[in-house]
Amino acid sequence: MDEPVAEPVTETRRRPRRLVGQAEESWLNRLADEAASEGTAGSVSFEEMAVMLHERNV
Numbered sequence: 001m002d003e004p005v006a007e008p009v010t011e012t013r014r015r016p017r018r019l020v021g022q023a024e025e026s027w028l029n030r031l032a033d034e035a036a037s038e039g040t041a042g043s044v045s046f047e048e049m050a051v052m053l054h055e056r057n058v
Contacts, residue, residue: 044052
């Protein structure tokens with residue numbers, strides 16, 4: 001039997017991937033905008049978060 005030949009990637013298959021990527025980028029940008037608008041009050045640095053996680057797992 002012959003091996004199946006891989007179907008070439010067509011615009012029909014690229015378009016949904018592109019749309020998903022655009023939707024994800026838009027969603028992440030909205031989340032970033034929300035976070036920026038909330039300010040930094042009550043936030044912790046990466047270092048502080050690392051210490052808290054380490055202490056929790058010890």
